[in-house]
Amino acid sequence: MILTSIIISIIYLALIWRFTYGFDKVLTFKLTDLASKTQFSILIPFRNEAKNLSSLLLSLENLNYPKHLFEIVFIDDDSTDCSAEIITQYFNKKQQKFKIIGNDRQTNSPKKDAITTAIKQAKHEWIITTDADCSLPKYWLDSFDEFIQKTKAKCIAAPVAYSKQKGFLNRFQTLDLLSLQGATIGGFGIKKPFLCNGANFGYTKTLFKTVNGFEGNTNIASGDDIFLLEKAVKKHPKNTHYLKCKHAIVKTNAQPSWSSLIEQRLRWASKASAYNNFFGKLTGLIVLLINTLIISIILLSFFGYFPLKTLFYILLIKFSIDFYLIHKTASFFNQKWVLKSFIPTFCIYPFFSVYIAFLSIFKTYKWKGREFKK
Template sequence: MIVISFGITLIYFLLIARFLLGFDRIKTFELRQLKPKTRFSVIIPFRNEEKMLPALLESIRMLNYPKDYFEIIFVDDDSDDTSVDLINSLSANTSYPPTNFKVIKNKRTSNSPKKDAITLAISQAKYDWIVTTDADSVLPIYWLNSLDEFIQKQRPDFIVAPITYVNTQGFLQNFQLLDVLSLQGATIGGFGVNKPFLCNGANLAYTKELFKTLNGFEGNSEIASGDDVFLLEKAIQHDKMKVQYLKCEHTVVSTLALNSWSNLIGQRVRWAAKSSASKNLFGKFVGLVVFSQNALLVCCVLLVPIGIMAPQYLLFIFLIKFSIDFLLIYKAANFFDQKNHLKHYFLSSLCYPFFSVYVAFIAVFKGFTWKDRSYRK
């Protein structure tokens, strides 16, 4: 038992250490105020987002990019609140800077409404570059400028960009923030070691031509979520060199953390449910190692009281994980300028193994609810 425990911990330590090295290999991209050249079709699926849309719409209004160089395609996924009215009233407001807004109705063709929405919007998009984000997001003022300059300089076909939580209050929301920072650290680190395996659809860009070449979401359209990572996998298989990470402070899309443990668990179960369909072997390896390390700590906590494991072994394993995780989260927090939230790290590190094991258990044996719809795996 001791040998297995330290074997798992060593593998985990080396994996996170590799992400730490990879994080620093991705250099921060600096804006040079180049003349805009790229035209974007920004796609935003939504369902009952009347509370979140005002902040998103205001951030769109503030975008410092030529208004005739981008369009916004909102895809209404059967909303029954005032979301559509909010968007239409803004587009009709003559005091609002002219932006090409469009609201279209989603057409369900699969088990994944979001993939259907994106596919439909791409079929109607005017421009060659597709950018996706979420209706509960807030966009930074130089968002499209950053994407444009990166495209001009690096010539990618697929861009993964950063997201984070803002205005986090209390332990629950800061727990989520630290978790997302660890995911962002692993995302950047994965690109840095030439093993990309994560991305987030709230800040993703790719060419329309690439989407057509990859046959869109064909092959995983029956899986409710995963519009981001499954497309990333296909893009990597097609041409890994054209898949790049944009590490730029002006590109960070923000959103709000969830306000209840039940909502958080449901979200994480949804994220975990798609992992079994992943074809990225490195991503599967990472998931297995991370789960094994967390499950090991939970088992050790149970074994110490009954005398099967000495307390000092549990403490040693915990300190190794605690330390290496902190270094990765610190790097991410420094990039996102959120180091002040690290004060919640100690308590979060105690809770996280139990949380992650519980989520994995629920993901295996139960379905999930998303936008008031129930799904099986």
């Protein structure tokens, strides 16, 4: 057991160190005030988001990008609240061009259907997706445009962060998302991209059609982002990039309760078994193994079956490398304030992640008022 524990810890250390190395390999992109050229179709699926729309609508209005170079397409996924009315009233007052279309449901995945529906009607070659509960930075489209002009990218993953709110639950989720963003950026840096976030994701319409959109993954409700990234990496590895730019950071809200957080994580876990990216699967397995290991050896140490000294060294290894990656990520996202909750989060997270992994085997999950099977 001791030898196995040491081997797993060393493998985990090597993995996270690779991510920290890769994080620095992805250079921070800075705007240089190039003339705007790229035309964008911004796609925003929504379902019953009336309480979240105000921040999104204000941020869309305040985008710095020339208005004739982008369109805004909202896709109503069978909302039962007044979301559509709020959007219509807001933009009619501002005289901003937009359109709301209905979702053409064809599969078990409402969001993939919504994006597919909108792409068929999108006017422009470049598609950017975000969510209705997000807030967009002023130079969001400028960042994408200059990056496209300089890299000739065809698929772009971009940064997402949680807005700062009071309470430990928010800090817990922020640290969790920072670790995911660190792994995302690190994966791109070592030429093994395996994560992205649909709240800030761009690709060409041509690429979407070339890889047959979401075909092959529509039986799984979530994963509109990662499954498409997998196809893009396979088809155009040299044209798939991460936009590491502070002006491109999209903000969203953390879950308001532990129960809603669990539902969200169950939704995320539901797509893991369908990943085609070997490195992504391996990373998930190693992370699950180290967290399961920590719980096991803590219990064994409590009953005297595992040396406390070895337990201490394993915890020190994990603590140090986790903090190193998250500190780098928090610095980029200007969220170092959250590090004050790193120790309690470090103590809780193994139990939380293993619980989610175990629960995902047996439990369905709810999303936007609907229940989905794994």
